[in-house]
Amino acid sequence: xxxxxxxxxxxxxxxxxxxxxxxxxxxxxxxxxxxxxxxxxxxxxxxxxxxxxxxxxxxxxxxxxxxxxxxxxxxxxx
Numbered sequence: 001x002x003x004x005x006x007x008x009x010x011x012x013x014x015x016x017x018x019x020x021x022x023x024x025x026x027x028x029x030x031x032x033x034x035x036x037x038x039x040x041x042x043x044x045x046x047x048x049x050x051x052x053x054x055x056x057x058x059x060x061x062x063x064x065x066x067x068x069x070x071x072x073x074x075x076x077x078x
Contacts, residue, residue, distance in 0.1 A: 007068055009041065009058035017057065020045045026061070026071055044075075 009029050014021040021027070021043075030050050032042040040052045063071065 008063060008071065009043065009060045011057055012059050013057040015057075017045075017053065020047065020051070021053075021057065022046065026063075027058070028072065028075065029060070048076075 007029055008026045011021045011023055011025050011027060014023045028044045030042040030044065032040070032052070035042055035052050039055050041055045041058060042050050043053050043058070044050050045053075
């Protein structure tokens with residue numbers, strides 16, 4: 001699944017996960033090939049932990065490396 005190759009996903013629908021995901025926020029994606037076979041993606045959410053979500057609420061994006069570094073630093077993950 002191509003989405004697993006991306007490092008980040010934008011939340012475009014948080015209606016099922018209002019406590020865990022912020023609409024419009026970029027979330028870090030962790031590789032999980034087994035989950036990808038079931039259309040799931042491992043996301044580091046608002047709790048700071050990684051959880052599996054269905055891929056539908058996300059738009060997967062690639063940022064230039066400098067932008068990725070800044071996002072990770074802002075999220076305390078660098």
